Amino acid sequence: MIFEKMNSRSKVVAIALITAVTVLGDSMLFIVLPLYWQDFGLTEVWQVGVLLAINRFVRLPITPLVGLFYKKYDVRVGILLAVLLAGLSTLSYGLANGFIVLLIMRMCWGIAWSFIRLGGMLTVVSSSEDHNRGKLMGLYNGLWGLGGLTGMLAGGFFIDIFSITAVTTVFAIGSFLLLPFIYLLIPKTEEKKAAQEAANKFKNLDLSFLTPYTRLVIATSATMGFIVLGIFASSLSTLIGQSYDEQWTLFGTIISITALAGAIQAFRWSWEPFIAPLFGRMVDRTKNKHGLILIPLSFSIITFWLLGYVDIIVPLLIVIFVFQIASTMFVTVTDTLAAGAAAKTDSVKMMTLHTIMVDLGAAFGPLLSFFILFWFDLNMVFYVSSMIMTVLAVAWLIYGIKQKKPMSRA
Structure with missing residues (x-):
């Protein structure tokens, strides 16, 4: 054999x-x-x-x-x-x-x-x-x-x-x-x-091990799957299609919408093995790891709002590029937070729940986006997604403030 x-x-x-x-x-x-x-x-x-x-x-x-x-x-x-x-x-x-x-x-x-x-x-x-x-x-x-x-x-x-x-x-x-x-x-x-x-x-998935912190991590897992693997992945072609009026050519061949969208998605796959470890090392060196999630969240909120607003292809591609960088960090920090929570609780159950919630978010992303498209336009998809991430960011801010209060009294 x-x-x-x-x-x-x-x-x-x-x-x-x-x-x-x-x-x-x-x-x-x-x-x-x-x-x-x-x-x-x-x-x-x-x-x-x-x-x-x-x-x-x-x-x-x-x-x-x-x-x-x-x-x-x-x-x-x-x-x-x-x-x-x-x-x-x-x-x-x-x-x-x-x-x-x-x-x-x-x-x-x-x-x-x-x-x-x-x-x-x-x-x-x-x-x-x-x-x-x-x-x-x-x-x-x-x-x-x-x-x-x-x-x-x-x-x-x-x-x-x-x-x-x-x-x-x-x-x-x-x-x-x-x-x-x-x-x-x-x-x-x-x-x-x-x-x-x-x-x-x-x-035997007993949820009693979940603390307020781990619940927030799980919510982040679901949001990350929803935004990165769900909404963005399923809406990119449509997003580019509504702004790609002038067709570009490469070596005499017209670059179609599908080709452009495919290249943009593939571009992220190509840099992931190199950029993600850099973000990972940055997370490892940071003491306030839960506060670090606010960086990719903030960039994602802003870029998603712009994706619903910008309708000129070149600025749109720039915004997409910035979001993809932010999404790489979003995924890396979320996985690190989940792993850190797993080390302090039931590791098997925590990582299993993290995986399930990422899958669940990724499943609801395209489902919600195309149901919204049934009644509204694509801009609304990105506005709603941006607001969901804003709620998560506020939740992390509140958690950070509560963590600092006992220290200030001491």
């Missing part, structure tokens, strides 16, 4: 690249669907929000069941099922027509992602030791993120050159070609201990 002969790093690289191929279709859909929703057979704009959100809602109840699945079956069985479902769902994006069919396929993708995400993490756990676990987990996350980058870039550029069906078919074929390699690269033996630990993370 090839897997047994591979070193730890090679095993992690293998599962990460498998994961990267499966996310191509999902990443592409976030760029293409908001602009070409009628080409997918949709009849109302709110249906776009439902399709972009449903996979995340599905993951919430499915993840505990996937953990139980991996207690009894080989990791490679779950990965095989995930890759097959990912290929079928990606293929359906170009061949299927109509809301109901696409809704079912997006639910299938949600199931697929639960299997491959947890299966990938179990592979990292079984392939690592205490001295290299963090490094290998970072390697895994960074490599599979390349799939998101490729899906957004390739999807954005090639949809206009070829067709939706052609691009989704190529992405799906990539998943299907992985199937025979799974049996070569994924271990046959059951990872019972790691699987048991993963399954235990998602049961």
Whole structure:
């Protein structure tokens, strides 16, 4: 078996690249669907929000069941099922027509992602030791993120050159070609201990351990998912489309809205492995870590308000760039706050709840944005989001003031 002969790093690289191929279709859909929703057979704009959100809602109840699945079956069985479902769902994006069919396929993708995400993490756990676990987990996350980058870039550029069906078919074929390699690269033996630990993370979730501080951290987790992974990711194409009047060209080729939106999203993926660690080190050196969240929150509030106001493409792109820098810091600080809270409470339950709330926020983001679009314009989406972040910032300010009061009396 090839897997047994591979070193730890090679095993992690293998599962990460498998994961990267499966996310191509999902990443592409976030760029293409908001602009070409009628080409997918949709009849109302709110249906776009439902399709972009449903996979995340599905993951919430499915993840505990996937953990139980991996207690009894080989990791490679779950990965095989995930890759097959990912290929079928990606293929359906170009061949299927109509809301109901696409809704079912997006639910299938949600199931697929639960299997491959947890299966990938179990592979990292079984392939690592205490001295290299963090490094290998970072390697895994960074490599599979390349799939998101490729899906957004390739999807954005090639949809206009070829067709939706052609691009989704190529992405799906990539998943299907992985199937025979799974049996070569994924271990046959059951990872019972790691699987048991993963399954235990998602049961007996007693919320009594939550203090006012941890509740505020959890609210921040949900807001971060809502803003960064939900609202911004699902609205970017539409936002650019309403201001991109003059078409730009590159080497004689017209840059379409989807290509521009894909490049902007992919740009953030490309700098994330370099900029995020810098922010992380800054957080580590700061004593008042909970006060640091106000920096990305303030920039996000201002830039989101401007995104609803600016309608000229060049200033708009500048504002988007500033927000993406702020969002990288937003994600980094939020994860650090959650990890810090986990170290002082029940670590498993805290990090599980953090993950669930990020997913929940990311699910409600596109759902709410396209329901707002049904009655109002896109500007209202960003104004409402800015106000939500303002409420969170005020909550952190009040918490900081209360923390300083006992010190001033001493």
